[in-house]
């Protein structure tokens with residue numbers, strides 16, 4: 361793969377939901393590229409289609425128009441090359457320990473032996489700072505700790521891309537900030553590729569290197585923006601994104617050229 365070829369390409373993707381009464385266009389002709397090592401953010405208000413796009417990349421929803429390619433291959437179904445981490449704390453198997461939760465998919469999807477799977481699982485359990493809880497069950501853990509297990513499980517599969525849908529949204533502010541810092545520290549180590557959904561502008565700027573702004577009804581791309589690590593620039597960017605998303609809402613044209 362040459363450097364200029366994106367890892368993930370989303371081209372003209374329209375996704376609709378059919379309900380008995382309505383046909384809902386959740387996203388309309390969305391385009392974006394995610395490159396190797398990107399921390400790519402889907403940002404926008406509720407209903408703009410962030411989760412829908414994320415699920416389509418995961419292979420759980422098929423677009424009715426356009427296409428999604430991972431390493432040049434059209435995405436048709438879910439696969440271990442795309443691991444998802446959700447917002448909910450109950451995404452772990454309650455009857456399995458932390459280590460077993462992480463090792464499980466390594467045995468089933470990656471076909472590692474039990475010993476190999478447990479060894480790799482422990483490596484990632486340690487990475488997220490849960491070595492002392494490796495043999496605990498999920499009900500013994502706080503919400504933040506459960507999210508760490510879900511992240512360790514996703515990373516242990518060593519997917520081409522990690523898909524995270526508001527993974528920290530249900531955490532208290534302090535834990536949330538700590539988890540954001542941890543995620544960035546993990547990224548510094550391995551430079552994994554992540555597609556991260558959030559509706560928090562501050563979180564998008566902190567976590568992402570690139571940010572796709574979406575507007576709702578139907579979900580469309582409003583802008584694609586580079587993030588910044590400079591605190592003064594970040595404050596300016598936060599204000600600018602806020603204005604683009606909310607202030608000029610009634611007048612689409614004006615918002616687009618802000």
Ligand SMILES: Nc1ncnc2c1ncn2[C@@H]1O[C@H](COP(=O)(O)OP(=O)(O)OP(=O)(O)O)[C@@H](O)[C@H]1O
Pocket residue numbers: 377378379384385386404405406407408409410411412413559579
């Ligand atoms: N299963 C479904 N059936 C019908 N409509 C749906 C379904 N899932 C989502 N939608 C609709 O599609 C649109 C996009 O929803 P989606 O969940 O992708 O938004 P979102 O940006 O993730 O919002 P939030 O920030 O609230 O999570 C919304 O109008 C929503 O009502």
Ligand SMILES: [Mg+2]
Pocket residue numbers: 410411412
């Ligand atoms: Mg959502």
